[in-house]
Amino acid sequence: MTQPIILGATGQVGQALARVWPAAAPRGIWQYRPGADRRTVAGFPGTAFSWDILAEPAPDLPPGASGMIVLAGVTGHDAKALARNTDIAVAAVRAARAAGISRVLVASTQAVYGTGAARVSEADPCVPTAPYGRAKLEMEVALAACPEVTCLRLGNVAGTDTLFRTAARHPVTLDRFADGTSPRRSYIGPVTLADVLLGLLDPGLGLPRVLNVANPGVLAMDDVLKAASLEFTYRAAPPDALALLELDVTRLSGLVALPSADPDRLIAEARKGGWQPGGKRERGITPF
Numbered sequence: 001m002t003q004p005i006i007l008g009a010t011g012q013v014g015q016a017l018a019r020v021w022p023a024a025a026p027r028g029i030w031q032y033r034p035g036a037d038r039r040t041v042a043g044f045p046g047t048a049f050s051w052d053i054l055a056e057p058a059p060d061l062p063p064g065a066s067g068m069i070v071l072a073g074v075t076g077h078d079a080k081a082l083a084r085n086t087d088i089a090v091a092a093v094r095a096a097r098a099a100g101i102s103r104v105l106v107a108s109t110q111a112v113y114g115t116g117a118a119r120v121s122e123a124d125p126c127v128p129t130a131p132y133g134r135a136k137l138e139m140e141v142a143l144a145a146c147p148e149v150t151c152l153r154l155g156n157v158a159g160t161d162t163l164f165r166t167a168a169r170h171p172v173t174l175d176r177f178a179d180g181t182s183p184r185r186s187y188i189g190p191v192t193l194a195d196v197l198l199g200l201l202d203p204g205l206g207l208p209r210v211l212n213v214a215n216p217g218v219l220a221m222d223d224v225l226k227a228a229s230l231e232f233t234y235r236a237a238p239p240d241a242l243a244l245l246e247l248d249v250t251r252l253s254g255l256v257a258l259p260s261a262d263p264d265r266l267i268a269e270a271r272k273g274g275w276q277p278g279g280k281r282e283r284g285i286t287p288f
Contacts, residue, residue: 003046004201005065005101007031007053007092008072010040012160013107016190016273017071017197021045025198029062031072053088058095067103067201068096075132082135086142093146101148105200108151108210110186110247112137121248122153122210140210150200150207155186155214155247157193158266159275163221167230168277174221175237182222182234186214186247187261189269199256207255212247217261227263228270230277 008014009030018030027046034050041048051059053072070092073085089106096104111133113120128134143149158164166172174182188196196213199205225232237243249258259265 002026002064002066003029003062004198005029005031005061005068005096005099007051007068007070008107009044009048010036011071011073013154013157013190013193014071015040016157016159016270016275017194018044019274020191020194020269020272022194022198025194026066029065053091054084058091058098061095061099061101063100065099065101066203067105068092068101069197069201070104070106073107074135077131079131079135082131083138085135086139089139089143093143093149096148103201103203103207104146104149105197106139106143106149106151108136108140108153109133110153110155110212110214110245112140112153113245115242115245118244119246119248120212122208122212122251144209149209151210152200152213153210153247154193155188155212158187158189158224159270159273160190161187163224164270164275167225167228167232168275171231171233172221172225173233173235174225175241176234177237177241177243181243182220183242184218184220184244184246186212186217186245186249187219187224187266188214189266190273191269192259196252196256196258205255208251211252211255212249213252214247214249215261215266216249216253216258218244218246219261219263219266223263224266227267228277 003026010032030044030048072088074081112126112128114127114129140151
């Protein structure tokens with residue numbers, strides 16, 4: 001495998017991947033925006049290049065790269081800003097085509113499914129309820145005619161998702177449902193995610209247009225926090241709280257090896273990816 005190109009390397013997921021990138025893997029070519037922290041850029045395992053994707057034409061990319069991983073994107077709740085996810089992805093695909101790159105993996109999200117089902121596969125309808133999910137679905141639609149693109153509907157990436165980021169700042173308050181359970185979600189750690197991404201760049205694999213990406217099974221949020229020895233409390237779950245959202249990863253499991261969901265492994269991977277709890281200890285409620 002030749003060097004993969006990673007766009008969006010200074011984002012939370014990109015930085016976590018850079019920290020856990022397998023030593024035996026090609027080092028990669030990591031993109032960062034102008035003005036990025038120099039220490040972060042210096043920590044990338046391979047070479048790095050600057051590109052403001054929406055403001056500058058694509059630089060000359062190395063010929064013969066094995067593939068492109070597009071982590072660059074916009075988060076938040078502003079619909080106008082979120083629409084730029086499509087612009088970023090389209091610009092990335094154009095750059096890949098210009099460089100002769102025949103495989104592009106674009107980060108999407110489980111949020112495209114919405115909250116209407118407890119277990120979702122790639123064949124299920126997408127009815128996103130949040131602006132971020134709607135924007136990512138619009139991005140997927142815009143890329144649907146690009147045969148070299150696979151959109152990865154990521155589950156919660158340990159260390160970068162809301163639960164972990166909240167727990168890094170203060171004790172968490174979790175919803176507890178009538179059966180005594182806390183919210184259960186599909187997770188993946190950065191170490192496993194790096195292995196998955198590298199595996200999917202194998203040119204010998206035929207990839208579908210979309211793929212769910214997570215460890216098989218779900219983890220309860222209270223079990224995750226217990227594995228990290230973190231403080232938390234419960235509150236009665238409000239009527240609209242979502243007890244379970246599980247990504248069916250049968251399709252992904254047929255392409256790459258996946259370890260089952262395990263809270264201890266997840267915490268270990270999050271720490272390797274740079275996540276550390278700390279900061280001001282105060283009460284807080286996570287928006288799950």
